[in-house]
Amino acid sequence: MSSSNSNLDMFFKPKTVAVVGVSSQTRKFGHVIFKNFMESNINAKIYPVNPKIDEILGYKCYKSILDIPEPLDLVIIAISRKAVLKVMEECAQKKVRGVIIIAGGFSEIGSDGKKLEDQILKIGSENNIRIIGPNVIGIYDPYYGVDTLFLPRYRLMRPKRGKISFISQSGAFGSALLDFAASQGVGISKYVSIGNAIDVDVIDVLEYLESDENTNCIMVYIEGLRTKKEKTNDFYNVIKRISLKKPIIILKGGLTEQGQKAAASHTGSISSQIDILKAVFKQTNVIQAEDALQLFDMARMLSSSHFPTGRRIAIITNAGGFGVLTTDQLVKQGFDLTTLSKETVEFLKSKMPSEVIISNPTDLIGDSDTERYKLALNKILEDKNVDIVILIILLSLSFVESDIIDVIHAARIKYKKPIVVCTIGGQFTQMMVKMMEENEIPTFPNPKRTVNAVKALIHYAEYCIGREEVCYPLDH
């Protein structure tokens, strides 16, 4: 937990970067990674390395990192595992500060691979080189421009800048979620896939993110505690400390015995630590997600919402059915609907057509336009009986246009209360949802996911703001 341990600037803010294994074959990992750096806005010098070629994509190609005429902060090793050791030795000689080793075929496939890992780690420790990997996707950081995702953008989209950081023990799962986030208009601060984690582990990255000003929420996919550091009390202490500053949402793979077995064969992690982890989750303020989409939902919610000062929820809808289903979900998950004040009800009744139902849910009915939403949303947010508004807007059958986004945006700023949108539909709706996400308005496709996210928000807010501590069955 020394401060040097958590300084990972060589990975996230390198001034000089070499990519070893840049091929002229455009599908090879090294080629894609080098191109990522070229195309990013990175404020760093970048060097391609490949003994067999002289020039690539207009850059002079170096035969070895030893030939590069200045010190290197970061070396990305994108060659097959057999050749890694030699490059590590060159890194030691060159006094490189950090390396990312992409190749797989190490401890996850047996004792020979483990031996190789030990040799690599020994060179790293003795020469003060921090290592991410091996068997890793690496890093994506749209702020500074580090991008070691080795698939092209058409295949694996890159999210815009945002406030959510994401640590994943599974590279493929993490990348798929990143790709999905990008398609939904959700921004990311830092993505780190830590692979076999022979050096940099979940704790290191959490501590780095603790003070990262671009991160206000951290999602973690974890299968087990792998490193020595992770297996000590550090894990508990670090999570407990950080989760009071920034919400940490964890999805744990292998919570059942059979899932655990699958995790063991997949990553070599001994997951007999289910009970330890469960205790950590229980005793800290960590929010536990129960599946991939919930991890993503909770992170969107917690990274972009105001915190509620209570749990009194009002629903506004233009679709009665969705109002009913959302009410059902709220009740099922232990919430009551608030009662709007008389003043709110009387005011809105005086302004609205007689068919509109001013109650909770307030049903603006199918022919509602943006103006009707604006009136209801503002008045209901103003109501002292209301802490949170769930705004259901089914667009397929309505006259609501994109100006609804301005209305929500303005109301958030004015009332500083959480507003959560629930909507589902085809291409028009999906375009609007993306626009909402780009305006950091958390949006969910059905009542269940909406209520799950609201619940996580209330849970976290109540814990942090020092209000009455309530234990929700988040993992039911």
Place this chain on the structure above:
Amino acid sequence: MSSSNSNLDMFFKPKTVAVVGVSSQTRKFGHVIFKNFMESNINAKIYPVNPKIDEILGYKCYKSILDIPEPLDLVIIAISRKAVLKVMEECAQKKVRGVIIIAGGFSEIGSDGKKLEDQILKIGSENNIRIIGPNVIGIYDPYYGVDTLFLPRYRLMRPKRGKISFISQSGAFGSALLDFAASQGVGISKYVSIGNAIDVDVIDVLEYLESDENTNCIMVYIEGLRTKKEKTNDFYNVIKRISLKKPIIILKGGLTEQGQKAAASHTGSISSQIDILKAVFKQTNVIQAEDALQLFDMARMLSSSHFPTGRRIAIITNAGGFGVLTTDQLVKQGFDLTTLSKETVEFLKSKMPSEVIISNPTDLIGDSDTERYKLALNKILEDKNVDIVILIILLSLSFVESDIIDVIHAARIKYKKPIVVCTIGGQFTQMMVKMMEENEIPTFPNPKRTVNAVKALIHYAEYCIGREEVCYPLDH
């Protein structure tokens, strides 16, 4: 339950259709609906009616339906409620067989509206006119071409032809799900929004769909039993009979007391019938969905999958993490993973790279291409220990291309065992998912939804095929 009751051909297969209230204002419901008929491939004569104009969209416009020179099967009344009664009287005079009344403002807003409904129904009953509505979206049928959805296609997409029919008591919710289905490449047979259901109700439509050759699965959104017929034993008998022929998946809005109240204010339905409905669900083979997306997921699954002859599940993945999470979900929901036969394991081990894990889950690892999937999928489907395959394909970080769809398609035909795909990602993945759906390969974005759908399939198959009846906690 007479056969005449369930013959709704005047709505679904009309030879002559009039739309009353076709306006020259392009956003008016009547205009949009008439245009839908013009643009559909309907094999019927269509007539616009509006006393104030002579021609619309190149069609002669009639002042009244009485001026139309031939008998009418179907009249769509798209005018305000005050004018409906007069048109109903004309329909009686004209001996029209069916009407759809779009306007709201009837029993759902009070006793005046209820009176109007009674008058309309009286005319209908006395003159043998079947009525859908009022307060209704109506019908969408891509086979014959009936389309009364009154929003344009850019806003509310129309699904292609498929095998799922959908009855909804909430028009807005139903239309949003229809729009969503279209965007996902999922086909629909018939969509019916029954609104206030003064005549045609859920039972009538169910009985019509029972013998509809284009429907093999029925989803229903229901808030309460509304009509006299629905409140009798008929509901139980009809559902029990039909659900043995075609799966019926029901989402019930208002399962909690507060949700029930919301439903009552929204539709005027007295939902004190929760207990009756719960008993109906329990005693029939109805599949109960717990939210909107689950309704959609289960319908996709049951309408397009082979039925399993057992519940032994194998997982194939290219992403260890998703394999672990899917295992967790299966175990949580009461399933065991099957054990692959020795022969399968040995055969695949001899053909695959050493890093691949042949087990359950079988992890083809990140660099798997379509060829590796083909080999594993076919061999595992051939295995006598396997009834169902969950195929996890994360595309963002892989070399799998669209030829995977051909592989799955061929394997389904060859082995006649259910294959369910689980994948999530950005635009590339979403395009592939749409292509899979267009090939009727059910696809889900996360382990939880995948397992939920598999569970519904197993439940239905076990009930129907006369195997050991097992009661699953589908509504937990």
